[in-house]
Amino acid sequence: MKARLTFSVNDLAETRFAVSPMWEVVTSFRALSAAVVPHPHRWWADQVRPRLAAAGLDRGWLADMIPPIGHLPDFLNPALATSSPGLSDELAAIEATDPEQVRRDLDQLAAEREGRLSPRLRSLHRTPRTCLPRIVAEIEAYWGLAIAPYWARIRSVLEADVFHRGRQVAEQGTAQALDELHHTVRWANGSLHLVQRHCAITRIETGAGLLLVPSVFAWPRVLTRSVVSEPPQLAYPARGIGTLWERRTHARMEALAAVIGRTRALILTELDAPASTTELAQRSGLSAAGVSQHLTALRAAGLTSTHRAGRSVLYARTGLADALLTAQT
Incomplete structure (x- = not known):
C-alpha cells in the first residue's frame, strides 16, 4: 500500500520533531512480541523479557492491544503538545x-x-473511562521494567537524531530532511510519499503540519498515526541504533577512579546493563552490603538511578555517569 501526504506552505511551517516516551513504549512492546526480536535489540530483550514474564506484563492490556504486525491503537500515542513531553504528560x-x-x-x-x-478489549470498548486508568497503570509498570533503566542511553540517541535533523533542515531545507528520513519515505512535488504502509494516511484525514518522532524501537519500519483534525505523526528509526546497546569503551575510568575511588568506578562500568545489588555483587566480586553502600553514594551524586522491578530494585547509570566514563581525554 502507498500513501501520499500533500503539503502546503503552512504544513511545512508546522512540521516539527519531538521525542516521545510513549512511542518507545509501543514500539518496544511490539519488538518484544515478535517471534524473533529485531537483531539490534536482542541484548536488551534478553534482559527485559524475564522481568515482564515475572510481572505478568507479557499477557496484559498491552499484549492484547499491540500485535507484532497490524494496527496500533492511535490513542496510545496522543498528540504531543511539546517537543519533549514526559511520560506522565x-x-x-x-x-x-x-x-x-x-x-x-x-x-x-x-x-x-x-x-x-x-x-x-471488549470491556474497554464498553467502558473506556473505567479501563483507561488500568491501562495507564500497566504502562507505568512496563516503563519501569523495560524502558526506564535504559532511558538515559535511549534518550541520548533520540536527542542526537533530532539535533542532526534540525541542522539538516537549517542547512538544506525541510524537503531534503524529509527525503532522507527512511528508504520508504520520499519527498516529491510538494508531497510526502510513503510506501509499504499498512494503513493509508492522507491530508484529508488529518490536521495541518507533521510531527516527526525518532524511535529506537521502530526499526526497521516507519509507523504513522492519523487522527482527524490532529497533525499526523510519523515515527521513524533514529540514527545510531546499531551502537545503542554496544558495551561502552570507558575511556576515563582511571581518571574517574582517582576522583571517586576504584570500587565505585568499577561499579559504574558494570552498570552497562542495569542490575540489582545482588547481580552487581556477583559481577564485581564485592559483598552485597558493600555494593549497597557504594550505590547509595553514587545515587546521591546523581550517577545512578533506581527502578523497581517486582520485589527487587534495578540500578542504572545516569546520562551524567555515561558522560564521565566515555568522554575522550
Whole structure:
C-alpha cells in the first residue's frame, strides 16, 4: 500500500520533531512480541523479557492491544503538545482520551481479527473511562521494567537524531530532511510519499503540519498515526541504533577512579546493563552490603538511578555517569 501526504506552505511551517516516551513504549512492546526480536535489540530483550514474564506484563492490556504486525491503537500515542513531553504528560492524555476514539481504534483492531476481541478489549470498548486508568497503570509498570533503566542511553540517541535533523533542515531545507528520513519515505512535488504502509494516511484525514518522532524501537519500519483534525505523526528509526546497546569503551575510568575511588568506578562500568545489588555483587566480586553502600553514594551524586522491578530494585547509570566514563581525554 502507498500513501501520499500533500503539503502546503503552512504544513511545512508546522512540521516539527519531538521525542516521545510513549512511542518507545509501543514500539518496544511490539519488538518484544515478535517471534524473533529485531537483531539490534536482542541484548536488551534478553534482559527485559524475564522481568515482564515475572510481572505478568507479557499477557496484559498491552499484549492484547499491540500485535507484532497490524494496527496500533492511535490513542496510545496522543498528540504531543511539546517537543519533549514526559511520560506522565502522555499518560494523562491517554487517560483523558475521548471514549469514541478508543472505540474507533478497537473497531479497527476487531476488523483485522475477524471481529474478535479479547475479554479485556471488549470491556474497554464498553467502558473506556473505567479501563483507561488500568491501562495507564500497566504502562507505568512496563516503563519501569523495560524502558526506564535504559532511558538515559535511549534518550541520548533520540536527542542526537533530532539535533542532526534540525541542522539538516537549517542547512538544506525541510524537503531534503524529509527525503532522507527512511528508504520508504520520499519527498516529491510538494508531497510526502510513503510506501509499504499498512494503513493509508492522507491530508484529508488529518490536521495541518507533521510531527516527526525518532524511535529506537521502530526499526526497521516507519509507523504513522492519523487522527482527524490532529497533525499526523510519523515515527521513524533514529540514527545510531546499531551502537545503542554496544558495551561502552570507558575511556576515563582511571581518571574517574582517582576522583571517586576504584570500587565505585568499577561499579559504574558494570552498570552497562542495569542490575540489582545482588547481580552487581556477583559481577564485581564485592559483598552485597558493600555494593549497597557504594550505590547509595553514587545515587546521591546523581550517577545512578533506581527502578523497581517486582520485589527487587534495578540500578542504572545516569546520562551524567555515561558522560564521565566515555568522554575522550
